[in-house]
Amino acid sequence: MKNLLTPSEASTPQAALQWEDALAMFEQDLGRRGAAEKTCRAYRVDLAQFATWAEGNELAPASVDHRALRRYAASMSERGQAPATVARKLAALRGFFRALVELGERGDNPAELLSSPKRGQRLPRVLKPADVAVLLDRIPASKPLELRDRALFELAYASGLRAEELVSLDLEAVDFDAERVRVEGKGDKTRVVPTGEHALRAIERYLERARPALAGAEERALFLSKTGRRLSTSDVRRRLRVWTRHASSQAPGIADLHPHALRHSFATHLLEGGADLRAIQELLGHASISTTQVYTRVESSRLRSTYLRSHPRA
Numbered sequence: 343m344k345n346l347l348t349p350s351e352a353s354t355p356q357a358a359l360q361w362e363d364a365l366a367m368f369e370q371d372l373g374r375r376g377a378a379e380k381t382c383r384a385y386r387v388d389l390a391q392f393a394t395w396a397e398g399n400e401l402a403p404a405s406v407d408h409r410a411l412r413r414y415a416a417s418m419s420e421r422g423q424a425p426a427t428v429a430r431k432l433a434a435l436r437g438f439f440r441a442l443v444e445l446g447e448r449g450d451n452p453a454e455l456l457s458s459p460k461r462g463q464r465l466p467r468v469l470k471p472a473d474v475a476v477l478l479d480r481i482p483a484s485k486p487l488e489l490r491d492r493a494l495f496e497l498a499y500a501s502g503l504r505a506e507e508l509v510s511l512d513l514e515a516v517d518f519d520a521e522r523v524r525v526e527g528k529g530d531k532t533r534v535v536p537t538g539e540h541a542l543r544a545i546e547r548y549l550e551r552a553r554p555a556l557a558g559a560e561e562r563a564l565f566l567s568k569t570g571r572r573l574s575t576s577d578v579r580r581r582l583r584v585w586t587r588h589a590s591s592q593a594p595g596i597a598d599l600h601p602h603a604l605r606h607s608f609a610t611h612l613l614e615g616g617a618d619l620r621a622i623q624e625l626l627g628h629a630s631i632s633t634t635q636v637y638t639r640v641e642s643s644r645l646r647s648t649y650l651r652s653h654p655r656a
Contacts, residue, residue: 357402361393364403364442371441376530380506388434402443408452419459429458431481466606468640471594474607478540480589483512486552487568491581493541493548494565494573497523498601500541502608502626504528505575505601511564516545527627535625575601609637 365645368389372382396406411432418428436453443451447608469477478499479599481492498508513518515524522536545564556566563572578601609622 357397357400358393360402361397364447365393366387367445367447368438368441371445378530381528384430385434385437389438392431392435404448406439408454408456411453411456415459425459432456432458465605465634466610466612466640467600468610469596469599469603469607471607471611473595474611476593477585477589477596477599478648480592481564481585483544483547486555487581489544489548489552490556490565492586493544494578495582495585495604496541496544497537498604499608500538501525501535502605503535504605505578508578508601509563509573509575511566512562513564514562515564516542518542518546525627528629531627532600533624533627568634606637606640609634610640613637613640 365386370384370388372643377385392414395417396402396410399410401410415428415432418431432453436451436456439448439451439453442448478492481495482488483492494508497503498505501523503523503525504527507527510526511523516537517523519538521542522534524532524534526532553566554568556568561570561572565573567573567577570644582599582601586596590597605626609626612622612625613619619631619634619638622637623631626634628634
């Protein structure tokens with residue numbers, strides 16, 4: 343390997359080669375850590391953009407300092423990129439330089455003290471329990487794809503699963519006797535999540551009456567497309583759009599729904615029902631309690647709205 347991190351006022355071709363090696367090293371490190379493919383892909387895009395900027399400024403990986411990163415952050419803001427986007431790209435740079443330090447390729451992390459732009463606290467979209475019921479109950483249960491979709495979205499809400507987790511489920515993931523599902527979450531972390539009787543009944547109907555019409559003998563995926571392959575997350579989004587349009591005349595609040603809204607609703611409805619925040623963190627598979635705490639803000643916002651509507655001297 344070339345002398346990856348020798349500080350210099352590198353020419354652009356030299357910098358390009360050094361960045362290519364550094365990014366390859368980082369991607370190998372992500373693989374060793376078991377990072378999900380989606381995470382690797384996001385890092386790849388964000389870091390490739392920074393490498394292009396650095397090469398244009400004749401900066402090799404070792405030449406990047408705190409001041410250069412501040413210039414890069416300012417350039418993104420000047421191009422009109424949203425604060426959330428800038429924050430994500432800076433987080434990728436922190437991880438990249440931290441890995442280089444751990445691998446012995448740099449002595450310091452120039453992104454460590456780099457502050458991210460302030461982001462507005464946008465609360466997750468949460469449905470009312472009645473609107474969830476309308477959405478799910480309006481999915482028919484006669485044709486194979488309807489039975490599949492009813493089982494898919496009943497499970498998404500009953501267990502708070504991400505779209506990626508839903509499509510990665512295999513047949514043996516559902517334990518009907520124990521009323522739970524085994525989930526492979528982010529970073530290949532496995533968790534076991536309880537599920538409700540509505541979802542279990544919908545899955546049973548799908549397995550008995552629909553899946554045999556879709557499946558090939560060797561396919562182990564739980565949820566299948568009409569061609570017998572494993573569903574993709576885009577399939578999940580597309581099918582949810584179909585059913586939200588179908589039900590929106592009865593529940594206008596469900597229009598333009600993203601699958602993650604069912605996960606947000608799952609967590610918020612548990613909190614409203616008295617569930618402990620730590621238990622919700624475990625059910626969702628969040629690594630940090632701070633991620634789960636967003637649902638307390640949703641609950642506080644809802645209570646304040648109720649107060650303002652109801653109290654005579656609010």
